[in-house]
Amino acid sequence: GFPDYGSPVRVNQLGYLTSGPKRATYVTTQSTALDWRLLDSGDKIVAGGKTQPYGPDAASGDHVQLIDFGDVRTRGTFRLAVGDDLSEPFEIGDRIYSGLRRDALEYFYNNRSGIEIEAEYVGPQYARAAGHLGVAPNKGDTSVPCLPGTCDHSLDVRGGWYDAGDHGKYVVNGALAAWQLLDLHERSAAHGDRGVALRIPESGNSVPDVLDEARWEVDFVLRMQVPPGRPFAGMVHHKIHDHKWTGLPLAPAADPQQRYLHPPSTAATLNLAAVGARCARVYASWDRRLSKRCLTAAEKAWDAARRHPALYAPDGGEGGGAYDDTKVTDEFSWAAAELFATTGKGFYKKFVTTTLKAADGFSWQETGGLADLALARAPHRLNPHDERELVRRISSVADAYLTHLGTQGYANPYKPADGEYVWGSNSGAANNAMILAIAADLTGRTSYRSAALESLDYLLGRNAVGLSFVTGYGERFSHNQHHRFWAHSLNPALPSPYPGSLAGGPNSGLQDPVAQRNLQGCAPAKCYVDEIGSYSTNEVAVNWNSALAWLTAYADQQS
Ligand code: 9MR
Secondary structure, eight states: OOOOOOOSEEOOSSEEETTSOOEEEEEOSOOSOOEEEEEETTSOEEEEEEOEEEEEOTTTOOEEEEEEOTTOOOOEEEEEEETTEEOOOEEEESSTTHHHHHHHHHHHHHTBSSSOBOHHHHOTTTOBOOOSSSOTTOOOSSSEEBSTTSOSOEEOOOOSBOOBSSSOEEHHHHHHHHHHHHHHHHHHHHTTOOOOOOSSGGGGSSSOHHHHHHHHHHHHHHHTBOOTTSTTTTOEEOEEEESSOOOSSOOGGGOOSOEEEOOEEHHHHHHHHHHHHHHHHHTTTTOHHHHHHHHHHHHHHHHHHHHSTTOOOOSOOSSSOOOOOSOOHHHHHHHHHHHHHHHOOHHHHTTOOOOOOTTTOOOSSOOTTHHHHHHHTOGGGSOHHHHHHHHHHHHHHHHHHHHHHHTSSSOOSOOOTTSOOOTTHHHHHHHHHHHHHHHHHHHOOHHHHHHHHHHHHHHBTOSTTOOBSBTTSSSSBOOOOBOSSSOTTTOTTSOOOOTTOBOOOOOTTOOSHHHHHHOTTOOGGGOOOOOTTOHHHHBOBHHHHHHHHHHHHHHHHTO
């Protein structure tokens, strides 16, 4: 039968900022304008108006109308009604993103490798033993050998975050996630916000908590660099993971498999160059030693990548994600831009060869646009002409996303040219929203700010499946993301995903058996199933939660 998509009145189920845009989408076969009503918690009508007919929404196939209640600035709990159809309840208020902003960051502590996750911080349900410290049955990660035949050293690569629902640790998306947290901090600091307190062991120290968390990953990425005196010294191992895919559920401490370091890649090496350069700048005023270590490692990585510019991680393989990439001009450009932004050395500038493009946005694989986002944090490095050009480029991409958002039935800045939704489409939405937010910062244009905020509506319930893709937020939310420890649906003794965990989202590729069984013929925006087995639509990942963390920090600062 039909899946249950809940109320046809689709809203941001967390809520709307008092000073932000407020729109909803109504799924209906009717084509004429209808009356909508906003009801308070006592069912009293506090506002009303006419819906705006829209028509069929291409991504979902839904026939919809739009509701704009942006004039309402009353705080409280409300529902929207059209005829007999009632939305889920939602808030209108000022600090509605404070909790999610914190939880989205605490995702990372919960997914740390090489450290016990303590009940004191996460509560008894989420507490677990440290994984991958070489304590039996674990064979990792204190002395991990190379994949047989690829090198003869082993490295201590403890720490870092588990990539996603599996226990692999992959440099290219891990570095991107750490980068996004560092950027979040840098932007917040520039806006006079030191960030929220996290429930993590380092919280009492003098360093902002988000930097303590990002450091957990930065330290790991530094450990992945091939030491001096070895073949490929200065290059960075692409990834480390189990020999074969492990099953679900599995606590990190119970993983008995042999783990291997996979060969260095140019892409991973340039990821260290990029995040290392950013680390050097961001930690300069908090931890000079780390800042220096990061810069030295970043410059070594850069030199090594120049010597080995075409070592590509292969597609396929066993036991972990491939994170394959055979085009690294974009990684060279991003790394050069970060190194230039931090050091000011003109030498790096000529290697900045890419710019932000609306069609690409950015992702672990496509990092060309990050060159512009790096420069956006260091405008003092640019002459006035180059700075104007940078702002013009970022604005024109933001204009494209504004159009995407304004021309879809469910406002979403993500609108792939071929109409197909990719693996991790929700991170496409969140990353494009980040670009809109940066464009708003650079230009002061409120249309960009509104669009960045409205993107959160999509993630939090105003979408084709009527679900908030973030655990614990909204009335109807994703409960069963693919994860080896947060596997409540497989073993009731295990927890559900930690609140604030973002699902990958609709993926029209149907790249797992559960999606293939349940979603044949789905419209792209509906190719999603909240089952633990659907890793291609319903996994969590560090590089997706970092996007959510960035965007919710931004939204929280807008009240
Ligand atoms: O996010 C990755 C996506 O871009 C790829 O298309 C997909 C298939 O290669 O892999 C995704 O990353 C997964 C990784 O391969 C294994 N761990 C979980 C990651 C998130 O689903």
